[in-house]
Amino acid sequence: xxxxxxxxxxxxxxxxxxxxxxxxxxxxxxxxxxxxxxxxxxxxxxxxxxxxxxxxxxxxxxxxxxxxxxxxxxxxxxxxxxxxxxxxxxxxxxxxxxxxxxxxxxxxxxxxxxxxxxxxxxxxxxxxxxxxxxxxxxxxxxxxxxxxxxxxxxxxxxxxxxxxxxxxxxxxxxxxxxxxxxxxxxxxxxxxxxxxxxxxxxxxxxxxxxxxxxxxxxxxxxxxxxxxxxxxxxxxxxxxx
Amino acid sequence: xxxxxxxxxxxxxxxxxxxxxxxxxxxxxxxxxxxxxxxxxxxxxxxxxxxxxxxxxxxxxxxxxxxxxxxxxxxxxxxxxxxxxxxxxxxxxxxxxxxxxxxxxxxxxxxxxxxxxxxxxxxxxxxxxxxxxxxxxxxxxxxxxxxxxxxxxxxxxxxxxxxxxxxxxxxxxxxxxxxxxxxxxxxxxxxxxxxxxxxxxxxxxxxxxxxxxxxxxxxxxxxxxxxxxxxxxxxxxxxxx
Numbered sequence: 298x299x300x301x302x303x304x305x306x307x308x309x310x311x312x313x314x315x316x317x318x319x320x321x322x323x324x325x326x327x328x329x330x331x332x333x334x335x336x337x338x339x340x341x342x343x344x345x346x347x348x349x350x351x352x353x354x355x356x357x358x359x360x361x362x363x364x365x366x367x368x369x370x371x372x373x374x375x376x377x378x379x380x381x382x383x384x385x386x387x388x389x390x391x392x393x394x395x396x397x398x399x400x401x402x403x404x405x406x407x408x409x410x411x412x413x414x415x416x417x418x419x420x421x422x423x424x425x426x427x428x429x430x431x432x433x434x435x436x437x438x439x440x441x442x443x444x445x446x447x448x449x450x451x452x453x454x455x456x457x458x459x460x461x462x463x464x465x466x467x468x469x470x471x472x473x474x475x476x477x478x479x480x481x482x483x484x485x486x487x488x489x490x491x492x493x494x495x496x497x498x499x500x501x502x503x504x505x506x507x508x509x510x511x512x513x514x515x516x517x518x519x520x521x522x523x524x525x526x527x528x529x530x531x532x533x534x535x536x537x538x
Numbered sequence: 539x540x541x542x543x544x545x546x547x548x549x550x551x552x553x554x555x556x557x558x559x560x561x562x563x564x565x566x567x568x569x570x571x572x573x574x575x576x577x578x579x580x581x582x583x584x585x586x587x588x589x590x591x592x593x594x595x596x597x598x599x600x601x602x603x604x605x606x607x608x609x610x611x612x613x614x615x616x617x618x619x620x621x622x623x624x625x626x627x628x629x630x631x632x633x634x635x636x637x638x639x640x641x642x643x644x645x646x647x648x649x650x651x652x653x654x655x656x657x658x659x660x661x662x663x664x665x666x667x668x669x670x671x672x673x674x675x676x677x678x679x680x681x682x683x684x685x686x687x688x689x690x691x692x693x694x695x696x697x698x699x700x701x702x703x704x705x706x707x708x709x710x711x712x713x714x715x716x717x718x719x720x721x722x723x724x725x726x727x728x729x730x731x732x733x734x735x736x737x738x739x740x741x742x743x744x745x746x747x748x749x750x751x752x753x754x755x756x757x758x759x760x761x762x763x764x765x766x767x768x769x770x771x772x773x774x775x776x777x778x779x
Contacts, residue, residue, distance in 0.1 A: 359763040370628060377618040387611060390631060474725060481722045484715060488732075495736075522600040 311376050315385060318368055319445075322389055322396075325361040326441040329396050330434055332358065332403035333500060337430030340410040340493060341423045348414070351407035358400030362393045381514070388514040392444070395503040399437065402496040402503075406430075409489045409496075416486040425472065426493055429465045433497045436462065437504040444507065449515045449532045452508035457525055462501035469494045552617050556626060559609055560686075563630055563637075566602040567682040570637050571675055573599065573644035574741060578671030581651040581734060582664045589655070592648035599641030603634045622755070629755040633685070636744040640678065643737040643744075647671075650730045650737075657727040666713065667734055670706045674738045677703065678745040685748065690756045690773045693749040698766055703742035710735045 332351050339348035369386050372378065378386055436458045443451035470491065477487045509521050512532060523531075573592050580589035610627050613619065619627055677699045684692035711732065718728045753761045753773060761769045 356763070363762065370624065373614065373628070374620050374624050379615050383611065383615050387614070387631065390628065391635065394632065394635065474729065477718070477725050478722050481719050484718050484725070488715065491729075521604065522597070 308376075311378075311382075314368075314372055314376070315378075315382060318365065318372070318386070318389055321361065321365050321368070322392055323441060323445055325358065325365065325393060325396050326437070326444075328354075328361065329358055329399050329403065330437055330441070332400055333406075333430065333434050333437065336403040336406040336410060337427060337434070337497075339407055340413065340430075341427040343410070343414040345411045345414045348407040348410035352404055352411075355400055355404040358397055362397040365393050366390065381517075384514045384517065388510040391510045392507050395506045399500050399503045402500050405496050406493050409493050413486060413489050413493075416489075425465070425469050426490065426497070429462065429469065429494060429497050432458070432462055432465065433500045433504070436501055437507075440504045440507040440511070444511050447511070447515055449512045452511040453525070453529050453532050456505045456508040456528065459501045459505040460525070462498060466494055466498040466501075549617075552619075552623075555609075555613055555617070556619075556623060559606065559613070559627070559630055562602065562606050562609070563633055564682060564686055566599065566606065566634060566637050567678070567685075569602065570599055570640050570644065571678055571682070573641055574647075574671065574675050574678065577644040577647040577651060578668060578675070578738075580648055581654065581671075582668040584651070584655040586652045586655045589648040589651040593645055593652075596641055596645040599638055603638040606634050607631065622758075625755045625758060629751040632751045633748050636747045640741050640744045643741050646737050647734050650734050654727060654730050654734075657730075666706070666710050667731065667738070670703070670710060670735060670738050673699070673703055673706065674741045674745070677742055678748075681745045681748040681752070685752050688752070688756055690753045693752045694766070694770050694773050697746045697749040697769065700742045700746045701766070703739060707735055707739040707742075 332354060335347055336351045338344065339351065369390050372386055376382075436455055439451065439455035439458065443449070443455055473487050473490050473494075477484050506521075509528075512528065513521075516531065573595060576588055577592045579585065580592065610631050613627055614624075617623075677696055680692065680696035680699065684690070684696055714728050714731055714735075718725050747762075750762050750769075753769065757772060761772055764772075
């Protein structure tokens with residue numbers, strides 16, 4: 298079974314509810330992707346106004362988390378789902394927690410963008426940050442896409458991309474430290490660059506968590522705390538069965 | 539209703555299962571508290587050996603998360619809990635995610651302790667870090683205690699303590715930045731102090747999350763994304779009813 302078939306329910310109504318929850322998660326994911334994109338653009342382009350919209354928009358992400366959470370609790374209480382349906386609800390409850398925390402990181406980046414827009418700094422760190430931001434957004438997009446298509450292979454591929462994020466993050470870190478040592482006056486603004494890079498790296502981790510929940514949901518196998526190689530093996534073996 | 543009465547179930551067996559889950563969460567919490575304590579001691583005392591035990595002990599935290607998660611899924615599938623029982627299971631699923639992430643932060647601090655044990659640095663930053671570490675551990679302890687006693691007032695009090703953590707964290711940050719500016723050679727080791735302080739501050743946030751889940755569990759009210767004042771009001775109003 299390559300894709301989870303949630304289409305064969307006795308209750309059409311229940312089907313529609315599960316579908317609605319999935320769509321709301323994807324909608325929340327799209328909103329969060331947008332928040333990241335705007336936060337990173339605001340940082341790179343020194344656009345405080347755009348950054349303000351990210352900060353003031355975070356409440357929408359929070360509200361969606363609370364709403365979807367409630368919907369999941371209602372479904373658990375009234376529908377008493379089992380097997381894949383139950384795993385879907387548990388995966389959703391976990392996924393939206395990570396999406397909400399990604400939203401918090403985007404807000405954090407936006408706040409730094411506001412501070413950094415006022416500081417006088419060379420632009421090269423921003424270019425690296427912009428690249429890191431784009432890659433992080435791609436991973437989140439791929440993770441959500443894997444979730445939309447219930448595709449564990451795509452989830453493993455997205456999780457694997459997180460390694461690239463870690464390398465890019467370490468590269469920025471080395472560069473920033475050199476810069477700080479050469480010019481101690483740059484320490485305070487450089488620390489903001491560090492926090493922004495750190496926030497992006499954390500978003501990559503959250504995206505990877507979402508991939509792991511999806512694999513658990515489709516395969517019924519908990520792949521957290523295992524290596525990428527093990528994760529790939531699990532998915533391939535389940536494929537052969 | 540001041541405490542949740544989970545003792546009036548038709549099924550004694552179900553009762554025992556819920557009790558077991560709660561005890562396992564508290565056990566996991568105790569283990570995580572211990573990991574923080576050892577990580578901070580290792581950092582302050584420059585004890586690499588102790589730090590190694592924290593790093594090698596993290597798998598136990600991870601294993602508990604996976605095991606409790608599975609137990610919760612089984613209970614959801616077989617027992618189809620409703621109302622408070624359902625909220626307990628959802629709160630547990632969320633709480634153990636935060637406990638696992640706290641474990642990761644403790645491991646992170648331990649890794650820094652290993653690196654910092656080799657560096658030559660004045661001790662004063664370590665004292666501040668040690669204090670911050672103790673306060674963070676206290677908050678987590680209070681949060682878990684509130685969970686054990688199902689006491690939302692205690693949860694609000696613990697959540698309120700997180701503000702003190704943030705202040706202490708900001709104090710350390712200011713101190714470290716001054717230090718870096720005075721002596722650029724200290725930048726690399728000082729960054730490790732920053733990461734350790736940051737990790738402790740994050741643990742405080744996770745402990746606060748646990749408080750919020752507990753309030754949701756007992757009061758049936760979602761208090762995330764609200765201010766401490768609102769949280770307190772919710773708990774007090776529910777108390778009057």
